[in-house]
Structure formats: structure tokens, C-alpha cells
Amino acid sequence: MTSPRLHGPLARALAPLARQALPLLLRARRRLTRDAYARLLHGYRLDFLQARRAWPAGIAWRLLDVRQMTPQARAYRLQAPPGLRHRPGDVLLLQWHNGDADVQALLARTGWPADAPVRLPGGGSAFLPAPPVQGRLADVLREHLDFRGAAPPPASQMPQAWLAALPRPQPRSYSISGLAATPQGEVVEIIVSDVAGGTGRCSGHLARLRPGIDAVRGWPLAFPLHLAAGGSAPLLVVATGIAAAGPLHELGRAPPRPLWLVVGLRELAAGQPFVQRLLDFAAAHPACRLDLALSRADAGPPPAALPPNVFLHARARVQQVLAAEQARWTAHADAQGHAVLIGHARMGADVQAWLAQWLVASGRAADAAAAQQRLRRMERSLTLQYSLSGD
Ligand SMILES: Cc1cc2nc3c(=O)[nH]c(=O)nc-3n(C[C@H](O)[C@H](O)[C@H](O)COP(=O)(O)OP(=O)(O)OC[C@H]3O[C@@H](n4cnc5c(N)ncnc54)[C@H](O)[C@@H]3O)c2cc1C
Numbered sequence: 001m002t003s004p005r006l007h008g009p010l011a012r013a014l015a016p017l018a019r020q021a022l023p024l025l026l027r028a029r030r031r032l033t034r035d036a037y038a039r040l041l042h043g044y045r046l047d048f049l050q051a052r053r054a055w056p057a058g059i060a061w062r063l064l065d066v067r068q069m070t071p072q073a074r075a076y077r078l079q080a081p082p083g084l085r086h087r088p089g090d091v092l093l094l095q096w097h098n099g100d101a102d103v104q105a106l107l108a109r110t111g112w113p114a115d116a117p118v119r120l121p122g123g124g125s126a127f128l129p130a131p132p133v134q135g136r137l138a139d140v141l142r143e144h145l146d147f148r149g150a151a152p153p154p155a156s157q158m159p160q161a162w163l164a165a166l167p168r169p170q171p172r173s174y175s176i177s178g179l180a181a182t183p184q185g186e187v188v189e190i191i192v193s194d195v196a197g198g199t200g201r202c203s204g205h206l207a208r209l210r211p212g213i214d215a216v217r218g219w220p221l222a223f224p225l226h227l228a229a230g231g232s233a234p235l236l237v238v239a240t241g242i243a244a245a246g247p248l249h250e251l252g253r254a255p256p257r258p259l260w261l262v263v264g265l266r267e268l269a270a271g272q273p274f275v276q277r278l279l280d281f282a283a284a285h286p287a288c289r290l291d292l293a294l295s296r297a298d299a300g301p302p303p304a305a306l307p308p309n310v311f312l313h314a315r316a317r318v319q320q321v322l323a324a325e326q327a328r329w330t331a332h333a334d335a336q337g338h339a340v341l342i343g344h345a346r347m348g349a350d351v352q353a354w355l356a357q358w359l360v361a362s363g364r365a366a367d368a369a370a371a372q373q374r375l376r377r378m379e380r381s382l383t384l385q386y387s388l389s390g391d
Helices: 008-032 036-054 100-110 137-144 160-165 201-208 241-253 273-284 318-324 326-334 345-361 368-380
Strands: 059-070 073-079 090-094 117-120 133-136 172-182 185-193 215-222 235-240 259-265 289-294 310-314 338-344 384-389
Touching (some): 073 201, 100 137, 117 137, 235 345, 241 338, 326 345
Parallel strands (some): 289 310
Antiparallel strands (some): 073 185
């Protein structure tokens, strides 16, 4: 999330005014906008602003333990400070920092002394000013600069300009997938996928934390994805892999409604904790339908313990399941059902393309352009929502 940047003496004079004005502006825009998605977004920005002001350095969640949920994803249980309350559907916006090995590699490459003193301007904005950054070079590189992927530094002396131009680490969002009250405070669970072979900035940082010793800092936020938007209308959730975990947790605590889940997995690995969580949800909610698109599994006899409301699709992706279940989707849409797409951006694009085709083929849109307009209207009314990431 970015906020406008102002520079110079005028900016410094206006900054306090801007700080006061922004919450008022966001509140007014939230009230006035007719676009339901824009309203959620203004609400999210306000929430973010208030959380950053309430806890400028973030809240510290202590890592209790880590559990492998799939070969590529781990569940982290985090102990919140006493008194902090989370809501199902919240995300944790978590800060990360570089690993020591990456810092040492950069220092070795450049020959810069780890102890050299560094002072950089604060990386904040007019609305959320940040103090200047100063300290030992190794610490500043580790904590305050996102140097991965930057053009290599010049092979000269201390390149202050190179350091000052580097972006600051941007926090990452993780959906709450479990929540438990304990006498010490709430314990939240997030499930995090490995990306980039385990070297992702924040996912890699989380993987380096030591259970029982380290903490991670950040802010709990109400994410602008609103599973309750349709009230009691039927809801379809399409998710890739562990992205289904947040919605399962939220829906498990929400009033019952007609529910259809289409989840993409590589295979149905028996005994895998995440697969078990999906099957347990289906068993506990017999009125819901769970379609599993198994991209790398061949058709075979279903496992004996499969609940009757779970349907397997071999060598299929989620959009192919929707195509195979087109009559069901049409009935869902005709019943004013809502749809939410959660997970990888490529899946979102594939499902969107399928929806556009369906709108034209079913006579709901005259052509591809009209289908796109229709999709935008569905987004503005929250009939169709997305939470997508990755590239
Ligand atoms: C609202 C919201 C909720 C989210 N909830 C979760 C969650 O519960 N669990 C979870 O694991 N992630 C979740 N994400 C994604 C998460 O915020 C990060 O984007 C993800 O962990 C990668 O961040 P990173 O810093 O580790 O990777 P980066 O260092 O930013 O990226 C390294 C490389 O990995 C690839 N990459 C980046 N993101 C993804 C991705 N999502 N999938 C595949 N490849 C990617 C890219 O090639 C990138 O160049 C959520 C995102 C949003 C917006």
C-alpha cells in the first residue's frame, strides 16, 4: 500500500495537516462511494493507517511451533500479546528482514566493512513519516533495505547513493487459518507456501525463525475480501492449495449458507495435514460441496474415507472443474450466488477468462467487451471478489 510522497520544506509544513486529514478523507470516501469494492478498500486503508499509528513498530507475535502441512507449505502458530483480539478473515501484515547469509554475501562481494556507519533518510510518507535509519552497515542492510534484485553496486567506495535508492522492505499479508484463546493470549495460525525455492523474502524469513525463541512483527488487518458480502446467498470459493485455509477457518465460524468449494491441489496425498483439514471441513459441513481439482493425479479409485460431498477431478485445474460443472455454476449464478477467487494470480486470470467465455456463450453478454464490463459490475457489487498474488 502506498501513500502520496511529498518533498521539501512545504511538504514538512503540510505533513501534520496531511496526517490529520487522511483518516477523515478515507472515512468520507468510504461513506460516499457507490462501488462496494472501493468501499472495502477505503476501509482497509483506514484500518492499515490506524494500525500503523497504534503500533508504529508493529506487534510482536512469538513463534510457538511450525508444522509441515504439505511438502511446500508450513503452518506457523504464533502467540499474540495478551489482550490482542483477532477476527476470522483478518490477515497478518508481517515485516521481514534479510537473512545474515545474504548480507554477508553482499559485503563479501563489495568488500564494504560491516561496521561502517550509515545514515539514510526515513522511508515513510507524508502520512506516516519514518525516522532516519542509522547504524552499522551490516545491520542497516539486514533490517532496512530490500537489496535483492537491485542492480549490482558500483565497485568503488561506500556507495551512499546506491543504498539510499534501494526500496525498503514491504510487509506481506498472510491469512489467519486458525485462532485459539489461551490464558497467555490468542494463538493464531498462518499457513505459508514456499516460493522461489524457499528463498522468498518474507516466506524465507518466516522459515528462518526459531520456535520458542524468535518473534515476527506486523499488524492484524481486516482484509478487503468479504466472504460475508452475499449474506445468506450461495457462495462459491475457488482456491489454489493452501489459499483455501483462511476461508475454511472463516466459513467454519460463519452462519451456514449454501457453499461450494473448488480447490486446486497437485494430488490427494493421504494423511497430509492440509488434505485432512479439507476433508474434515467437508465432513463437518455435509451440505457443502467440495470439488478437488487434482492437477498431477491420474483417475483411480477414491480413498475409502472420502466424505460423500467430496468430488475428485483427475488431471484437472479449477477452471476445468467449473467448465465440467457448468450447469451447477449457471444455477449458482441464477440464484444470485457470489464467487470468491483466492490464490495464485494465474488461476485468477484463467478463471476470469472462463467466466468471460461463459457470459458470452450463455447469452448474458453480447461479446467479449460486454463480458468484461459485466465482470467489472460483478466486482463492484462484490458478487465476484478476488484475493490473488504471485506473478
Ligand atoms: C490478502 C493476501 C493474503 C495472503 N495470504 C497468504 C497466505 O495465507 N499464505 C501464503 O503463503 N501467502 C499468502 N499471500 C501471499 C504472501 O503475501 C506473499 O506474497 C508470499 O508469501 C510471497 O512473499 P515473499 O516475500 O516470500 O516472496 P518474494 O520475495 O516477494 O517473491 C519471490 C519470488 O517468488 C514468486 N512469488 C511471489 N509471491 C508468490 C506467490 N504468492 N505464489 C507463487 N510465487 C510467488 C515470485 O516469482 C517472486 O519473484 C497472501 C497475499 C495476499 C495479498
